Amino acid sequence: MAQIHTPERAQPLYSEEYTRKVMPPVLTTFGMTATYLVIIFFIVNAAIAASGGASAFTYLLLGAITFFIPCAIATAQLAHMFPHEGSLYNWTHHTLGGYWSFFVGFCSWMPASLVMVSASDTVITLLQGLHSDWLTEPWQQGLILICILLLSAFLAMQRLKMVQYLINGAVLLIFVAVFLVGISGPIWLLTGHASATNFADPSQWAINWDPAHGNINLFGLVTLAYLGTEVPLNMAGEVREQKAITRHLFWGTLLVIVFYLIATASLLIVQGAEAGAVGGFSLISTVQTVLGSWAGTIVALCIMVYFIVIVVAYNHSFSRLLFVGGVDLRLPPKISFLNRHRVPARAIVLQTAASIIFTLIAFMVIPYIFSLSSPESLALEIYNISQASVTLIWAISTAFFFINLMLLYFRDKAAFHKKRIFPMWVLVLSSIVGPLACLVAIIDSLFFSWIPLISNAHWWLLVGGMTVFCLAIATIGSLFATSEASWQVLEKEV
Template sequence: MAHVTKETTPQLERALTLRDLVLFNLVAVIGIGWVATAAKAGPSALTLWLLAAILFFVPQGLAVIQLSSSFPAEGGIYAWTKKEFGEGHGFVCGWCYWINNVLFYPTLLLAGAVSATYIIGQGESGLANNWTYVLPFTLIALTLAVMLNVVGVDTGKWLQNIGGVSVYLPGIFLILLGLYAALTKAPANTLTLVQLKPDLTNLPLLNLWATIAFAFAGLELSSTMGHEIHNPRRNLPRSIYIAAPLIALIYVCGTGSMLWLVPKQEINIVAGPLQAIANGMRDHGRVWWWVVPLAALCLTLARIGGLGAWLTGSARVAFVVGLDRYFPAAFARVHPRWRTPYVAILIQAPLAAFFLLLSVLGKGTTVEKSFLILLDMSLLIYFIPYIYLFICFVVHCWRRKRKTNERLLVPGGATGALVIGLCGLSITLFAMIVAMIPPPGTSDIWIHEAKVAGGSLLLVLLGLLIYWRAKRKQLA
């Protein structure tokens, strides 16, 4: 089957500018909650952030920059994998990317519901554990994100744009509060060079490093909309050059600020950023009472914007897989008025709602345990597209070196690409191994491992079965 190109793709609307892409990258990648998770581990988390940035974030960014500038196709990582390794590998990559995101949506929705409880009541209302609040909130947010992205990229992008601004403002405010505190009072935690050194023999800390590395994941998401971007060869790389340092700033400096403002043993992983902002404002009088509710509103909007971004990107992957006839042909439909892949977007709503119901209504039951196992499985599935990303990047650069004299965008040319790609690939494989480590208190480790690894394998095999049946139908 021919590669999907500009000529074979149904006409989509080119509505995304450089500004939209920068904000899209911010809301897709930044999860302000990762700052609290990292700070909880203490000052050594600052070193882990820097290691993750150098060993994973930079290689990821350079890989996406090179591939998106060379081949800015709709479907992004799916199209790149198919181009370099054929349709079978392309489908496995696209399937894993899509199914993982469907499982991930409830996490974003539930985090948004928790953030919203801090707008009124500082999170002490008990609503976060009340399904009569959580379920309507999350379903309304899901419906809003889906419908805005159906009615046109030019309309839907504003959800992501608002989310991009909303995720950044509390982060910057947290950094400014930390800077002011650093100039006026002692830190809440002891910060020494010895404490900055991570203990890499500590298993939980290794797990945290993998978590931190993948807090940086998501720069490839905007490239899935290659045919909906003005001048994608130019604007996709530029958006990463602009957004990447802004993302690293929030993670590294935000963690430093939180460590200065809140004792690590008191950090609330769920509400840590709001907790740190509240601590930072404590010395500034009651006139600033509105700051924490405003920050909570921003974080709630950021969660919904992040949901919109991942809905949008993963729908484009499903859309192009539908064009290739490996998903039902309905996935490839473009709305005649709004020029969006509306079926690929809409189909995610009932799937996300189903998994949301499992997590909310099944709380405290075997249903919840099953859903948590499903989430653990999705972690392994999540890493597979990044394996393809880095291998595609290396193969692409070396093929370009042999066939043309065109200058590569990565430092060091093809040799530099090999080093960069192997670096990112190593961290990805390491994260997969660490993700297999069961949480503390697991009664039967081997049963847990069998469920996670076996379940992940079953999801991949399900994808292969779908591919085999579609391929067989095409050849009939």
Template sequence: MSQLLKSAAKLSVFSVIMITITSVDSIRNLPGTALMGSHVISFFLFAGLCFFIPTALVCAELSTTYASQGGVYLWGKQTLGPKFGFLTVWFQYAENIVYYPPLISFIIATGTYPFSPDLANNNLFMLVMINIVFWALTLINIKGLKLSSVITNVFGTFGLILPIFLIIGLGCYWSLNDLGHSHISLSHVSDWLPDFSATGMGASFTAVVLSLTGIEITTSYANEIKDPQKTYPKALFISTAVILLSLTACSLSIAAVVSSDNSSLSEGVVLAFKSFVDDMHLSFLLPIIALAIVFGSLASLNNWIIAPTKSLHVAAIDKFLPKRLTKENANKAPVSLLLLQGAIVSLLSLIFIFVPNVNSGMWLLNILMTQLYMIMYICVFICFIASRIKHPNIQRPFRVPGGKFGIGLVSVLGILSCICTIAISYDVPQNIGSGNAMGMLIGGFIVFCLPAVAAFIYKNRQDQIDRANANMMI
């Protein structure tokens, strides 16, 4: 789809709105956000104002200012040097790797639950299926047999937009007809305000922030709009409103029909649909809805598998990684990096052996992913500040509005929201086992930082070899 869009002369505001909504809006994290109950309203509003909007504005300016291929690596390289660029892209690559097992777990659990609920909670089954699905899609990407844009769009519409409308519509129908006792209340002001007293609320908030990530991918299209300084903020405002409203409404619908005691990250969405269709005596629709969600999620997963490797490939060419990892095939697929990514995902999927259930494994990986993602966004905000200081006269098709005040406001809000998200993410739900979970999260974060250190050491050695060879030629 991106190639078709890039070939167009200019994109309409509506096109950018749809690109943003379909790229960011997701139902996978809704069971986590639904655990907040009615308090999710204020948390989504807070995360939208303090994290999502500042991130979108900053990424839009950086992507239009440094428009060459390389993504966040290029932003860091152009502002603070290659090493900072690699640090930024590594955390983007790392969070994507951590993202795959929970997403595939959600896909497998959603597709399996209507037929065999026990199998959906089987750790060994989940471990095997994660590897089968991911390696199958990896091989498809290596061979260049990607889904066509038409099929991807159909699957995305059928498996994302349709379920979102169904969840909201059925939630409203449930409430209006009082088909069952609602597990949330919206009758008092306190129901809408943040509740920091509940255990595990911090981890649930990470699900809210995680639902609003990924905007850095879509902002590359800001340069394709006519008069981006005026039209992109309009597109951003509309898409932000749609995303926040849809995710909040979906979370409330799930929270109303599925109690927090029975919900899980892997099955929360399908459990909500089961409550809806059972009460309306339409149980035969559950497998159809589940398979629709599976197809939509697989299409999204297929598109993302190769995306993070592209930016890392640019860094590999700059000698941060061994030369053999720069290998591409005839389809321009970074084969070595894709195989390395698959191996890491296989190792990461082993977490399901060490946790009591699938839900615990998904929680831990979701929290770790969010922590890594927040580090990347902090790096992006630092790139933005450095860009304004070091390159004050560079042409910027889009600028963060508000002058110096706007620069300071979005930077402070963005960085503080990322730091706060990391800090409170350690408040994990009780059913995970907070003592063990804390150690696993800290250990996982350290493990994913070590490759960046190794890459810096490798880069320094390569630079020394290059200097030595240059001196010998003199």
């Protein structure tokens, strides 16, 4: 009797069943929305966007329409069809099979360490703004970064409910910060001051394609500001109610867009495009100028605590990708070890170690070998270079949202329509616009500097070099991991 061959992609992953057996279903709509906000909303990106003047609104809205909303739509549809731990890794398995799911999952996971460093780096930048004589040496900055990373690892290893309390608290703090920043603009105008930005001039809103003096670099930055719609769904197997999977995407997407617009508007009203040169501290100085030093101190504390929790949230969420990889034997099974809190502790240790190694190289080795920048601007430059590299790598994996969506549709239209939650024209339009936006973001982030401290000529070398380095490390690491996983499985069988 002939055997019927079932394609690999049609077979469920072992992690789908295993996760629901061993991981407690804790996450609610509020918790998922809070995690979504912490993962995506980096308020300091509003300061860099403000460097484009009124055109910042053009890019924020353009990025939302062409990239962020299509990504949220594709994420919601795929998560509704496959509500399992690992998000994009799992979705790609059911679409393209094991090889591609591992590749895409690795591209999706790889930015985690860079983002953890850059988020920690934001705390350094804010501390330097508060006290210019603090952390003047690169090694001092690196030491504080390592302390933040170690703290994040400890907190991320606690039970999910405790981590969720931290994330919820951080969201309340960022609400306070956005509120104080947001009211600073209107109060500035109501007290008789003129706006630092001429919003009435249509040319200020236009896209300027000049590579040297234009604002085309903002599209890559805005794309970064909207990356990560799938990250909370790395924990989809730990959701208490299935409706939370789609509901949090709606509320989270809405809040992220509104918060970016509010923060950017106040910066442009009080400081204008010069806010971009100052970086994240311009948020604090804006509040200090309008409301007083007490309010600025509150905003500084809120943002710094928020960014420390961002590191915890990234460490916590991305550890699930390594966890499911170990459970499915794509990575050494030992990486999926759960501690007494039912958290993948070894995965968190690995991610933290990778971030610390990057910190040691960036802050304690390179500055003392090459005279690349002043210590005062080093933290800001490393933040932007690492974030641009994140955009390049992450945009590649994000494009697979739309590839997966269209392949699922053409492979079995009847089955697709049964699980469809959006009108077909919305999915088609998103699958056309989304990948194009990913491509533009990759090109833009590679060739156009985000900050005036680094010229375009040096920017593409630094960003491209870091991206290639990360991809090379990832390739070597993935080859070692898969061979080690195969060897461990073989040992068990023998």
